[in-house]
Amino acid sequence: MSAYNILSARGVNRLCHFTKFQSFTHIILHETGILASDSIRQDTKHVTDQERYDGELDYVCCSIQYPNSWFLKQAMKNDTDKLFQEWVVLYINLNILDSREAKFCPCNASKGSGRYIKENMEEIESIFAHSIPTFPYSRTPRMLPSCPTDGQAEILIKGGIPRSFIIGIAVGNKKIAERIYAMLAMYHIRDISIFIAPDVITTRWSSMIKDGRIPDEIACGWPEEE
Numbered sequence: 001m002s003a004y005n006i007l008s009a010r011g012v013n014r015l016c017h018f019t020k021f022q023s024f025t026h027i028i029l030h031e032t033g034i035l036a037s038d039s040i041r042q043d044t045k046h047v048t049d050q051e052r053y054d055g056e057l058d059y060v061c062c063s064i065q066y067p068n069s070w071f072l073k074q075a076m077k078n079d080t081d082k083l084f085q086e087w088v089v090l091y092i093n094l095n096i097l098d099s100r101e102a103k104f105c106p107c108n109a110s111k112g113s114g115r116y117i118k119e120n121m122e123e124i125e126s127i128f129a130h131s132i133p134t135f136p137y138s139r140t141p142r143m144l145p146s147c148p149t150d151g152q153a154e155i156l157i158k159g160g161i162p163r164s165f166i167i168g169i170a171v172g173n174k175k176i177a178e179r180i181y182a183m184l185a186m187y188h189i190r191d192i193s194i195f196i197a198p199d200v201i202t203t204r205w206s207s208m209i210k211d212g213r214i215p216d217e218i219a220c221g222w223p224e225e226e
Contacts, residue, residue, distance in 0.1 A: 003104070003121035003155075004097040007064070010128065011146035014091045014167065015062035015155055018072050021086040021176070024169070029187060033163035034090070036060050059156035061109055062092055064127070065146045066215075067170075068154070069203040071108065086176050089200060091168030091193075092161055097121070101158035107134040108152040117156065127153045142212035151206050168193040170217065172201040177220050194220040 017034060019027065027034055036058045067089045105117045106127045116134055118126075127148040131138045135150040143149075169192060171177050177196050184192060199205050199215040208215050 001122065002098065003102070003124045004094060006122075006125050007094060007097070007146075011144070012065050012094060013146075014094055015064060015096070015157075016067040016089050016170075017060065017062045017092060017161070018067050018087055018089045021088055021179075024088050024090070024180075025183065027090070028163065028166070028184070028189065028192070031163050032160060033166060034060050034161040036158075036160050059103065059158055060161050062155050062157060062161075063151075064148050064153055064155060065144075066151065066200060066205050066209070068108065068152050069201065069205065070152060072201070073203065086171075086179075087201070088176070088180070089170040089197075090166050091170065091195075093165045093167045096157060096161060096165045097155075100161075103156045103158075105154045105156070106132050106148070107150050107154075109154045109156060124155075140210045142210070144209040144212060144214065147209045166192060168195060170195045170197040170200050172196075172198045181220060196220065 019034070072087060072089075102121055103117050103119050104121060104124050104127065105111075105114075106129075107116055109117055111134060118124075127150070128145070129139070129149060132149045137149075139149045169180055171180065171194070174196055177194050180194055184190070184194075195217040197215065197217040199208065200217060205215040
């Protein structure tokens with residue numbers, strides 16, 4: 001059974017990758033989309049994880065169904081850019097797993113300098129186990145089936161994620177949503193949905209999904225063309 005089928009059967013319908021707003025602009029306007037760290041030109045580089053302790057510089061790290069908000073919180077804290085401080089979460093079409101080489105990790109891929117990364121994607125069901133050796137808490141009985149036991153579990157996509165696989169953008173408030181809406185409209189990009197999802201941008205989603213609740217995500221619809 002393929003990784004796509006395993007995840008789909010559990011209700012997973014997307015991967016997540018967070019980035020800064022100014023990086024998003026470059027991502028969305030180029031067919032290459034999200035590039036792995038070693039493919040980004042030095043003059044345009046803004047690597048979210050400056051250290052990359054997992055050693056997988058030719059892979060793009062994604063979380064499953066919801067973003068790694070703990071790492072996002074740390075990235076925001078360490079961000080020295082006082083001019084551009086907005087962050088967004090990109091939703092990635094799950095079917096990228098059928099067209100790109102990938103690995104997975106039941107925890108944050110950087111833990112143990114990448115020693116927990118697995119190459120056999122057919123074993124990805126293991127990230128939903130009742131208990132994970134690298135995670136101190138067991139899976140709760142009411143936890144959403146689409147969410148890994150450890151919310152920092154990751155899928156690593158080889159090379160990069162083409163723009164065509166980006167299906168949505170989650171932001172923390174209406175102001176950022178309006179800026180993204182205006183930019184997408186300027187470039188006539190209408191195949192990407194925008195969601196206002198403050199619980200998704202923070203770690204609040206974690207306690208909600210453990211109780212079987214789905215965090216609110218308000219879709220910002222495109223107006224009908226005249």
